[in-house]
Amino acid sequence: MIQKDSQVYIIINEQGTIESFNLPATEIFGFKQEEVKGKKVDILFPHFNFHLLHQEDSSAFETLGVLKDQSITTFQVNCSRLLLLDQLYFVLHVETAKEQKSSFNKMKAELKASLSELMDFKFALDESSIVAITDQKGMITYVNDTFCKISKYSSEELIGKSHKIINSGYHSPDFFRNLWRTIGNGKVWKGEIKNRAKDGTYYWVDTTIVPFLNGKGKPYQYLAIRNEITGKKRAEEELQRMMSKLIGIQEEERKKISRELHDGIGQNLYSLLIMINRLRTDSNQQFIEQMETEISNIIDEIRQISWQLRPSILDDLGLIPAIRSFVNKFNEHYGLKTNFTYKLQRRLDSEVETSIYRIVQEAMTNARKYAKTNEISLSIIEGENELDIVIDDHGVGFDPKAKRNGVGLFSMEERARSIEADFQVHSQINEGTTIKVKVPFQ
The missing domain is CATH 3.30.450.20 (PAS domain)
Structure with a gap:
C-alpha cells in the first residue's frame, strides 16, 4: 500500500x-x-x-x-x-x-468542522456583543440581533445605511475623522462612542473596529464589535456631577469664611487698633507699640488667608487678573521668580475660572514645597477650541510611578475632570515637573 x-x-x-x-x-x-x-x-x-x-x-x-x-x-x-x-x-x-x-472527503469534513466551529464563535459573539460589518465606504452590510435590539432599528432599516443613522451628535467631526483615518490605514481603532437609538434615547458603547485587508493591504470591509457601557458612563457622569457639586459647596464655604474673616475679625481688630492709638498718651509707649505691631501682623495674616480662600478679584475681573495678582503676591511672599505669559481675551464660566485658578494655585504651591526650585514657568494661552495651561517648575522632579500620599495631584485631577479638561503630569527625577491642562471651550 x-x-x-x-x-x-x-x-x-x-x-x-x-x-x-x-x-x-x-x-x-x-x-x-x-x-x-x-x-x-x-x-x-x-x-x-x-x-x-x-x-x-x-x-x-x-x-x-x-x-x-x-x-x-x-x-x-x-x-x-x-x-x-x-x-x-x-x-x-x-x-x-x-x-x-x-482527499476531497477529508477536505470536506475539515471544512464542515471549521464551519461548525465558526458558527459556535458567531453564536457566542452575537450573544455577548453588538456586531456590524460595513464596506470600505462605510455602508452597513451586516448587523446582528443585538445591534438591532439596542439601536431599536430593524436590520432592513440599517443595511445599506451608514452609521450616521445612529450618530448622537455628541462627538466632534474631528473624532470621526481620526477614527476613519486610523481604520483607513489598516489599523485597529478602539474607543467609546455615544449613539442615539431610533426612539431618541442615547446609549454608550465600548467599540473595537477591525479592518479586513485585501492582497494590496487596503481595507475592503470593517468589522465593528461593541459592548454597551451606558450604565458605566451614567455612573461616571453622576460621580462627576457630585464632584462638581462638592467643589461648588467648597467654594461657597470659602467665600463665606473669607467674608467672615474680612468683615468680622478684621473689622474688630481695626477697632482695637484705633482704641490702642487713643491710649498712647496715657499708657506705656513701648508696650502700646508692641501691641500695635502684633495686631497689624494679625490683620495682614487674616488678609492673606482671605486672599488664599477666595480672591474677590477672580469674581470681579476674571481669571487672568486673579492669577496675575496671585503670582505677584506668591513671588513677593516666598521669594520665587515666576515667568507668567498669557493670552486670553474672554471671560469663562465661573466654575471653569475657579477650577483653573485652583489648579494653578495648587501646582505652584506644590512646586514651592517639594520642587526645591527658585523659578516657575506659567503660561495660559487661548487656542481656537481650547485653553492651554502649562506649569513647569524646573525642579527636582519625582517618579510618577511611585506611591503618593498627598492629595495635591488628586485634587487637581478632580478639578480638571469636573470641567471636562485633559490633565497630564510629566516628571522625571532631576528634570522637573510639567503639568499640562487643556480646557475645551463650551
Missing part, C-alpha cells in the same frame, strides 16, 4: 522518456524503476498527448493509466516544468481517482 503522506511523481525529459520513477510510483503502478526508466511515458499513459506539455508552464488533466497487471485506472495528473542545467524536464504529480476522492 502506498503511504498516506507520500507523493507519487514521475520525471520525464523533453522527448517524453521517463527519467525518474519514485518509490510511491512503483507501489501504485506495480513496475520497478528499472522496468520503466528510459522508456516512453506511453507505457504508463497510452492515451496521454505528451506534446501538450510544451505549450503551458503547468497543466492538470485526467487520463487513463495502465498498471503492470494490465488493469486500467483513472489518474489525475498535475504537471510542472523544471529547467535543470539547460535541460527541460516535466514533473508529473499523480493521484488516483480514489485518492482524490479520499
Whole structure:
C-alpha cells in the first residue's frame, strides 16, 4: 500500500522518456524503476498527448493509466516544468481517482468542522456583543440581533445605511475623522462612542473596529464589535456631577469664611487698633507699640488667608487678573521668580475660572514645597477650541510611578475632570515637573 503522506511523481525529459520513477510510483503502478526508466511515458499513459506539455508552464488533466497487471485506472495528473542545467524536464504529480476522492472527503469534513466551529464563535459573539460589518465606504452590510435590539432599528432599516443613522451628535467631526483615518490605514481603532437609538434615547458603547485587508493591504470591509457601557458612563457622569457639586459647596464655604474673616475679625481688630492709638498718651509707649505691631501682623495674616480662600478679584475681573495678582503676591511672599505669559481675551464660566485658578494655585504651591526650585514657568494661552495651561517648575522632579500620599495631584485631577479638561503630569527625577491642562471651550 502506498503511504498516506507520500507523493507519487514521475520525471520525464523533453522527448517524453521517463527519467525518474519514485518509490510511491512503483507501489501504485506495480513496475520497478528499472522496468520503466528510459522508456516512453506511453507505457504508463497510452492515451496521454505528451506534446501538450510544451505549450503551458503547468497543466492538470485526467487520463487513463495502465498498471503492470494490465488493469486500467483513472489518474489525475498535475504537471510542472523544471529547467535543470539547460535541460527541460516535466514533473508529473499523480493521484488516483480514489485518492482524490479520499482527499476531497477529508477536505470536506475539515471544512464542515471549521464551519461548525465558526458558527459556535458567531453564536457566542452575537450573544455577548453588538456586531456590524460595513464596506470600505462605510455602508452597513451586516448587523446582528443585538445591534438591532439596542439601536431599536430593524436590520432592513440599517443595511445599506451608514452609521450616521445612529450618530448622537455628541462627538466632534474631528473624532470621526481620526477614527476613519486610523481604520483607513489598516489599523485597529478602539474607543467609546455615544449613539442615539431610533426612539431618541442615547446609549454608550465600548467599540473595537477591525479592518479586513485585501492582497494590496487596503481595507475592503470593517468589522465593528461593541459592548454597551451606558450604565458605566451614567455612573461616571453622576460621580462627576457630585464632584462638581462638592467643589461648588467648597467654594461657597470659602467665600463665606473669607467674608467672615474680612468683615468680622478684621473689622474688630481695626477697632482695637484705633482704641490702642487713643491710649498712647496715657499708657506705656513701648508696650502700646508692641501691641500695635502684633495686631497689624494679625490683620495682614487674616488678609492673606482671605486672599488664599477666595480672591474677590477672580469674581470681579476674571481669571487672568486673579492669577496675575496671585503670582505677584506668591513671588513677593516666598521669594520665587515666576515667568507668567498669557493670552486670553474672554471671560469663562465661573466654575471653569475657579477650577483653573485652583489648579494653578495648587501646582505652584506644590512646586514651592517639594520642587526645591527658585523659578516657575506659567503660561495660559487661548487656542481656537481650547485653553492651554502649562506649569513647569524646573525642579527636582519625582517618579510618577511611585506611591503618593498627598492629595495635591488628586485634587487637581478632580478639578480638571469636573470641567471636562485633559490633565497630564510629566516628571522625571532631576528634570522637573510639567503639568499640562487643556480646557475645551463650551
